[in-house]
Amino acid sequence: MAIYTIKRLLAAVPVVIGVIAVVFILTSIVPGDPARLIAGKTADPETIQRIREELGLNRPLWEQFTDFFKGVLTFDLGRSYRNNRPVTQVIMERLPLTAKLAVSSTALAVVTGVSLGVVSAVKKDSMLDHGGRVLALLGISAPSFWIGLMVVLLFCVKLRWIPGTGTGDGGWLYLVLPVITLGMRPAAFITRLTRSGMLEVLEQDYIQTAWAKGLPGRAVVLGHALKNAMIPVATVAGTCMAEMMGGAIVVEQFFSLPGVGRLGLEAILARDFPVIRGQVLLLALVFVAVNLLVDLTYPLFDPRIKYGGKRRHE
Amino acid sequence: MQRSMLEIKNLKKYFPVKGSGFLRPRALVKAVDGVSFTLDKGETLGLVGESGCGKSTVGRLILGLIRPTEGEIYFQGRNIPGMDREEIRRMRRDIQLVFQDPYGSLDPRMKAGDIVGEALEIHRIAKGKDKEKRVEELLELVGLKPQYKARYPHQLSGGQRQRIAIARALAVGPRLIVCDEPVSSLDVSVQAQVIDLMQELQQRLGQAYLFISHDLGVIRHISDRVAVMYLGRIVELARRDQVFDRPAHPYTRAMLAAVPVLSPHLKKERVPLEGEVPNAINPPGGCRFHTRCVHALPVCSEVEPALSDLGGGHLCACHLF
Structure with missing residues (x-):
């Protein structure tokens, strides 16, 4: 397990390097000259040139990249073009709110999604099931x-x-509505996933065996069936959370919440490249980290997945 | 009159066909259509038939996993379909099952010890240290070392898994174990081991088996009596020697004739069995076997033959006798 974790961490290194490169290249080739934007429409060419030099935009691209790369390694993402504050500081200010949003939305999605899914599967083809499926479809669409x-x-x-x-x-109280809004889609997705997973597991012989053992219904459904249906749910919940950690742009904008997503949007509108890079980088790193975490929790759900150890039979 | 431990009377189970009933006429699969038999304490009844003949459905009905459309299942004098859920749950101390596929019948997330021990706690038979001890005894009973209790099903071989499944079924001290093709997915050599184990356990503990299988060799080896099923009905029911030495029903004869013999010098009666098993949604009228029967008479397509005694308790449902 430890060896596997180390392997996975090492494997994440090239991914992260790749991400840094892609983020840098993408933000460098987008149209729009930040110097011109900062200087304003009426600025003369000398001022624009001066700003360009100040920001280091006149230097060769690869030099800018190595600077950027070194910066990332030391958690120095440069300074915002707009207010000259360190990007890390700007993002860290916004992060707690987004994190709160992401964690509570995911929790909401998992709790409602799993319960609805289980009820739907157990009461298959009942009105409850049909209602749940319509709701889930709505939530996704x-x-x-x-x-x-x-x-x-x-x-x-x-x-x-x-x-x-x-x-x-x-x-x-102000988080309630954004959390509901944000959690709706993953909740619907998890409902469907749980339902189909449960239906498959409930057909299995070992569930019949569990019934035949004389276990009470709750023990069969929650103890045997649900645990076996949880793996895809864990994966999806993890991905959803990672996505939201990078900022829920629409929802944050809609509810005027100063989170990371809104920061990214503001930065894009202002061609504030260091902040954009910072935000995208954060999203990517969170994704890599969460995926790794989810993978490492698989053995908790399914003992057949065992990392690093020797396998007997099969 | 002394009643049998298990008495099944005119048992029927119809399943609605998927996709029917809405705008289309409601179609029913008659999986079990009027089955009656008895099973005594410590006895083994072999239930044999082609796949799809309803033999597994009979097993699931007895276990109370599904409710019959019609008919009665008396277990120790009490009708299982008439029980409420709690009563069925308690009855499961007395009736257990072993499934065909030991890969699918063990929860992959549980260790062998927990699989065997879970029911002990549920039925308040043992817990804590006592439970652990009992689990080890049960494992020993089925020929597994106590260390196996910490293994997950995927770490065990097919035969070992089936031993776990048997230990699990025995845990609560059942009077009857419904074995649904318990050895069909195992290698032949392992099959023999598991069957010998099951017989040995029966001699020691005295539980009855309802042994469901399509394998005539296995049925012959383990059964005291044999019931032959065809399309949801029992066509022949008799002692093992009667069925195997003097088969009466043309279907039984055809089935036995289809078993290959080891010696090329042994000439066997050839009974051709042609065609497919008819559809259980619309079984043929009269005798269900008449469409494939070489001896079919005009009456066979009109009147459904009842099980009648040919002498010595040899029951057969055929107009020829």
């Missing part, structure tokens, strides 16, 4: 801005339970 609109309409405008947008005094 509906775009998040629409879901956002609907939950705001319901909870803020009609019911007046929750204040609308922003973080207000920073209380948790």
